[in-house]
Every structure is written in C-alpha cells, then in structure tokens.
Amino acid sequence: MEKVVIIDGKEVSLKVNASCLRRYKMQFRRDFIADIFRLKKLDQYIVNGELKADDETIAQIDFELFSDLLWLFAKTADKTIPSPLEWEEQFVSIPLSDTLPVVLELLTVMLDSSQKK
Template sequence: MEKTITIDGKQVRLKSTAATVKRYKAQFRRDLFADMFKLGVLSPSNPQEGSLATIDLANADLSKLDFEVVYDLVWLYAKTANPEIAEPITWLDGFDEFPISEIIPEIMDMIQSTMGAKKIKKSNGEQGTFSDEELTTDTFLALCYKAKLTHWDLEVMTIGDCFDYIAEFAEMEKPDKDKTRKANQKDFDTF
C-alpha cells in the first residue's frame, strides 16, 4: 500500500509492503506485533467471522502510548517509499513539528494492512487442523493465547517463530492413533 501524507507542510510518500514487519525488526531490534500489543492497540478479542481486525487508536489510553513506535513506523514507511531518506533522528529533525494526532488517522489503513495478513493458515477450531481462512491480528493473538505464548514470548520471538510454535502446539494437541507410545509395566507383564 502506498500513499502520500502531509507532515509539517511537506509531502511525505509512505509505503508498506509484505516486508514491513521484517524491516521494522531489522532496523529497531523490536518486533512490530509485540510493540503494537504492548501499546494496548491490539488485543486478543473475537472479531466477526471474515472481518479484518480493527485497530482503534481513538479508544487507546494515550497516556500509556509509546509514541516512539509511531515515529519509528512512519519513518519506516517513508524509508520503504524512498530509500534515500536519512536515519530516523536526522529525518525527524527535518520537521519543525510532527503532529502525531494528525498523522495517526492518516496511517491507520497502512497499519491495518501491515498487521492483517490474508490467506495464512490458521487453526479452524478442530484440534491440529488448519484452513485457508483469513488470519487477522486478533485471530493471531488468540492462537498465541491458545498455544500459551505469553506477552514476553511475543517480545522475544519473531512472527515466524510464533507460527512454528503454534503449528507444533497444534500437532501435539492433535489426537493421532498412529503415534508411538512408550511401553509401561503392564505391557511388559503381558508380553
């Protein structure tokens, strides 16, 4: 997704791609999903079937909002659109003001496209089975919760690690009659 917004009277082109989450981690050494989760912007609720997760900063407690995440994300979107821009501090120094309250509504659709992933396999409710339904941020966090991943886990694990862990958890939960079991004393006695 690409768009141009106005910051301090300057036109700034922004772009989000499938690599946005990886770029964020590479640049800032933090996981974007974990940062959004920490903000309280994302919560493991139950979205309506087939709907994208909504991220509503209007209802967020702004006293707990870490604006550094917003600065970093806007810079990352700008850097993706124009690889020639300077590092974050230098780039931000180019503005007399950076009105976050005006910028956030402008980038909400980009944040939602970054956070919402389509056609990634998710658990469909049956143990150990997956379907090709849409995976939203809310369903991802619900899967993390079901797999007993903690907030701390989300801070230190990559998204790929989370998906691998969830898949392994689903496989362990799957009842499989062909699984090898350990022999017990009764088995030896009847042998």
C-alpha cells in the same frame, strides 16, 4: 499500499509491503508484531479519519514506537531517507492527529493481508 501525509508542510509518502517486517527488525532490533499490537489498540479512537481520544488515552501512546513506524513506512516508500533521528530533525513537529490514523490504516492493511494468506 501507499498513502501521503503532510508533515510540517511537506508531503511524505508512506508505504507498506513485505519488506516492512525485516526492515523494522534490522533498524530497531525489536519484534514488529509485538510492537504494533501495542499501537493497534488505538484504532478504536479513530472516527472518520480523526483521532478522538481523551488526554488519558493520548498519554498512553508510545510516541517512540509511533515515530519508529512512521519512519519505517516513509523509508519503505523512499529508500533515500536517512536514519530515523536525521529524518525527524527536518520537521518542527509531527501532527499526531493527522498521521496516527494513516499509520493505523497501513497497519490494518498489513495485518489483514497477512491474515488472509
């Protein structure tokens, strides 16, 4: 599955496929499944594609994990993007309210697909 988000005025393609698990482990040296379950619980705060959460809930978001997943999905869509830090440096900011729902949707697709097999 592939989606496009706008980050700092630029279209960024995000994609999930079977390579995501291995690419994540190779890049970040962490277990993908363990990490995504920390972020997946935020799915309940997405209403009509928008993040609807109070400040306390937002404060619990692991932004490094979120950024890692965002980079992973962008790298899966476009093999030419640089390392996570270099890639993030091209943006002034990454809008959480626009990108988090898409990241969670892609995670859901990955989890649902793997559970059906």
